[in-house]
Amino acid sequence: MDTRVLPFTDDSIAEAARLILAGEPVAVPTETVYGLAADATNAQAVARIYQAKGRPSFNPLIVHVPDLASAECIGDFGADARSLAAEHWPGPLTLVVELRPASSIASIVTAGLPTVGIRVPAHPAAQALLRAIGRPLAAPSANASGSISPTRAEHVLKSLGRRIPLIIDAGLTERGLESTIVAATGGTLRLLRPGPIHVDAEPGSGERIEAPGQLASHYAPSKPLRLNATERQDDEYLIGFGDVPGDASLSPGADLVEAAARLFDLLHQADASDKPRIAVAPVPDDGLGAAINDRLRRAAAG
Ligand code: TXA
Numbered sequence: 001m002d003t004r005v006l007p008f009t010d011d012s013i014a015e016a017a018r019l020i021l022a023g024e025p026v027a028v029p030t031e032t033v034y035g036l037a038a039d040a041t042n043a044q045a046v047a048r049i050y051q052a053k054g055r056p057s058f059n060p061l062i063v064h065v066p067d068l069a070s071a072e073c074i075g076d077f078g079a080d081a082r083s084l085a086a087e088h089w090p091g092p093l094t095l096v097v098e099l100r101p102a103s104s105i106a107s108i109v110t111a112g113l114p115t116v117g118i119r120v121p122a123h124p125a126a127q128a129l130l131r132a133i134g135r136p137l138a139a140p141s142a143n144a145s146g147s148i149s150p151t152r153a154e155h156v157l158k159s160l161g162r163r164i165p166l167i168i169d170a171g172l173t174e175r176g177l178e179s180t181i182v183a184a185t186g187g188t189l190r191l192l193r194p195g196p197i198h199v200d201a202e203p204g205s206g207e208r209i210e211a212p213g214q215l216a217s218h219y220a221p222s223k224p225l226r227l228n229a230t231e232r233q234d235d236e237y238l239i240g241f242g243d244v245p246g247d248a249s250l251s252p253g254a255d256l257v258e259a260a261a262r263l264f265d266l267l268h269q270a271d272a273s274d275k276p277r278i279a280v281a282p283v284p285d286d287g288l289g290a291a292i293n294d295r296l297r298r299a300a301a302g
């Protein structure tokens, strides 16, 4: 795939919006770093972010919206979160709040968690794109897995060239550092990632256990999980893939983008079933399969 680099104009934003609505990830500048943006309501589009980055694991991604009103359609803001938002948005602050069950955010965006990280970027290109699309955008930094965050279009091109169709170029980003992340769930403020904005919050860790069986940044099913299962045992809910049909399939056609897009929905479905155990068919370990298997191994390890 050829990667076009276009300067930030009305026309390039229209083209970026067209590609994103067609399910492609596009690199766009924010005031922190360049993000690789996809439609947060389209699970397969978000899976393509992981495919392009070659990231061997799933993390919850930040949802970008144009304003606080849009953010409140997605997450449940308490008084603390709302006043931080009012003070710092638009700007380099991400707030982790409870996800509204009725929101249309794909489960791969939150990596299956009941919470969601949201921010309102200040950069005019990111703002223009959000308003052109009218949908929330999931966007991690626009670099290949293992390389540093991009602060120029050239960095994105070097890292993701030929893997994405378009980069919007607005020169050097102003902050050069990823957003501050603050969790505002459960009545306290916890700092999950330091960044450009100082917030008075207790130190927190993305890995801290917040509820039994649940890590702050990793959803895991509550039931035992068996990997590489080609047949269902009596007490198992089998998640299929390819030739193994199962009770439900990650992808009957063995398509890894589809499988990644369905992974968290099917884990939740298996967890909610009346079977006490979960089994999962083998998934090849190449490309997105590595991230899928990483998540399944963690789930199997309890
Ligand atoms: O400045 C930024 O924040 C950039 C630009 C593109 O907006 N984005 C960015 O995304 O740095 P990323 O994917 O590198 O950071 C996402 C991090 C996750 O690794 C996790 O630490 C945290 O945000 N996060 C997101 N949602 C979360 C949630 N529901 N619970 C806990 N942590 C969450």
Ligand code: MG
Pocket: 140, 141, 149
């Ligand atoms: Mg990053």
